[in-house]
Amino acid sequence: MTTREDCVGLDSVDSLGALRDEFVLRDSQVYLDGNSLGPLTRSAAxxxxxxxxxxxxxxxxxxxxxxxxxxxxxxxxxxxxxxxxxxxxxxxxxxxxxxxxxxxxxxxxxxxxxxxxxxxxxxxxxxxxxxxxxxxxxxxxxxxxxxxxxxxxxxxxxxxxxxxxxxxxxxxxxxxxxxxxxxxxxxxxxxxxxxxxxxxxxxxxxxxxxxxxxxxxxxxxxxxxxxxxxxxxxxxxxxxxxxxxxxxxxxxxxxxxxxxxxxxxxxxxxxxxxxxxxxxxxxxxxxxxxxxxxRVTIDQVRAKSLVLTDLFIDLLGERLPGVFEVVTPTEHARRGSQVSLRFHHAYGLVQALIERGVIGDFRDPDIARFGFAPLYLRYVDVFDAVEHFVQVVTGEEYLAPRFAVRHAVT
Ligand SMILES: Cc1ncc(COP(=O)(O)O)c(C=O)c1O
The missing domain is CATH 3.40.640.10 (Type I PLP-dependent aspartate aminotransferase-like (Major domain))
Known part of the structure; x- marks a missing residue:
């Protein structure tokens, strides 16, 4: 099983790792919604x-x-x-x-x-x-x-x-x-x-x-x-x-x-x-x-994206077997840069994760969507995100009434 130390090791040799500093992101946040709205870069500002x-x-x-x-x-x-x-x-x-x-x-x-x-x-x-x-x-x-x-x-x-x-x-x-x-x-x-x-x-x-x-x-x-x-x-x-x-x-x-x-x-x-x-x-x-x-090529970005999404799918499968249906194709040739999970309380799951600083989004009726943008996402972010998934699922946090309130933007 991949450990947090393994992920720290992957980050330390990541040729894209230095680019994260170009983005305005809080260290405590795992931003998995760049497939909806990418974060601010210092150069854009x-x-x-x-x-x-x-x-x-x-x-x-x-x-x-x-x-x-x-x-x-x-x-x-x-x-x-x-x-x-x-x-x-x-x-x-x-x-x-x-x-x-x-x-x-x-x-x-x-x-x-x-x-x-x-x-x-x-x-x-x-x-x-x-x-x-x-x-x-x-x-x-x-x-x-x-x-x-x-x-x-x-x-x-x-x-x-x-x-x-x-x-x-x-x-x-x-x-x-x-x-x-x-x-x-x-x-x-x-x-x-x-x-x-x-x-x-x-x-x-x-x-x-x-x-x-x-x-x-x-x-x-x-x-x-x-x-x-x-x-x-x-x-x-x-x-x-x-x-x-x-x-x-x-x-x-x-x-x-x-x-x-x-x-x-x-x-x-x-x-x-x-x-x-x-x-x-x-x-x-x-x-x-x-x-x-x-400073990067799209091939570098794609290579890291596939490792990140594989890591996420594998860790979820190991730590929470059978909980989610991964609706995104596992074949690399058929996968974009996001992973979508079918879950009967997908909205509550996404809201509970957001409260913990893991930001994804929800698509009706039962899809929780997570985007993996290699320019700023670290391997350790994926590991930490899965840790939050484990806590949200084992503690059934997604059932909390405050996470049932539908926002206008999901
Ligand atoms: C696949 C796809 N097509 C079209 C749109 C609409 O884009 P816009 O709001 O820029 O018109 C979106 C928005 O997210 C989208 O995801």
Whole structure:
């Protein structure tokens, strides 16, 4: 059985260990919710301060040009591209994820006008389903949204399918889908593929180029630590640029916004997917948060993530055998960077752990979710977290009435 000393030993030789100091975290806390909201980095705080106190306070409106604010969406897109396996000029940071999906769904449906079906996963994040339906209703022809069992995708792929919208790492179970394999099947049916990378970016290596992905979007407030409500990103393969149209055009996607021309002429490249004025303060937080990525590779992060999640699963199995159903796949190739446990008192369990400083979250009806972000999580944190699990379960703390009160955010 792995001991606490073993974990201290693993931390002492961890090549990512020094990065924890870049994050503002209390030593007594075990933060296992970076798959929901990543913690603050010192570099994000410093970058925001600089933008607010110098570029905004002193530079005023001149900073739109002088401090390079106008170019921030594409500049940050370039910084994210390596994490996606994208090429230069294929990524932009503009809106939050649901809005980014709206743009890509609307644009993609128009590329297959003779087809009338959008396939998505019945287990997909609800926002993806809402926005798929909303954009299908506005497609200018009848488009049916089918919410299917993703494991039976092949049965539904025919020449009526225009677009498939899937989340690469399931938000509830942490299962990771086969990016290249699924994309290939979708293409073989003549349909287009749009991936949601909310739980993938910064968590697992991605290769959109090698997988021939058409479109993708994701958020930056989870494993990229850009802060609450931070803008997300959009990826459009270069061969679709200039072909796909942004269905939500605005002045900053125009080729010449300061001509004030009423005829919309899209800017070249990914700038066409920008609609409004970029949220500069939020983008500064993203810019700062990405600094830590200059010191690591996603392969290093992935390797540690798999050891952390294996350790958590193994320790729970040893110390609390048969108590939880691990719903996250144990095969590495099918696992994201979270572990989800099914438990009949999952809400109370999560609340009791939070009171003890082990922060995870709950997904209805019976899933306790724990994210493992290798940039700041130590092996010893996993050991200590499991120790708290043992106490919460053996003492039946999860049954305490104060842990039955449902908060608005679970
Ligand atoms: C898989 C997935 N898709 C979409 C969203 C919605 O993102 P946003 O609130 O940025 O629109 C989330 C949010 O957590 C998510 O987990």
């Amino acid at each position: 410093a970058r925001v301060r600089r933008v607010v106190e110098h570029e905004w306070a002193e530079g005023l409106v001149i900073s739109w040009g002088g401090a390079g604010w106008m170019g921030a969406p594409t500049r940050l897109g370039e910084r994210l591209a390596p994490l996606l396996g994208a090429r230069a000029g294929e990524v932009v940071v503009a809106d939050t994820l649901t809005i980014s999906l709206a743009k890509l769904i609307g644009g993609a449906l128009a590329l297959r006008p003779e087809r009338h079906v959008l396939l998505t996963d019945a287990a997909n994040f609800h926002s993806d389903v809402y926005i798929s339906r909303a954009m299908a209703r506005r497609a200018g022809r009848e488009v049916r949204v089918a919410t299917i069992d993703r494991n039976r995708l092949e049965e539904y792929l025919d020449d009526e399918v225009a677009l498939v919208v899937l989340t690469h790492v399931d938000f509830r179970t942490g299962e990771m889908l086969d990016l290249a394999g699924v994309t290939e099947k979708v293409h073989a049916a003549g349909a287009l593929m749009l991936w949601d990378f909310a739980h993938s970016i910064g968590a697992v290596p991605l290769d959109v180029t090698g997988a021939h992905v058409d479109f993708a979007a994701g958020c930056t407030y989870k494993y990229l630590n850009a802060g609450p409500g931070a803008p997300g990103f959009l990826y459009v393969r270069s061969s679709w640029q200039g072909v796909i149209e942004n269905p939500l055009p605005g002045w900053l996607g125009h080729a010449r916004p300061f001509d004030f021309d009423l005829e919309y002429v899209p800017a070249p490249g990914m700038q066409a997917f920008v609609t409004s004025s970029p949220p500069i303060v939020a983008l500064a937080a993203l810019d700062g948060a990405l600094e830590v990525w200059d």
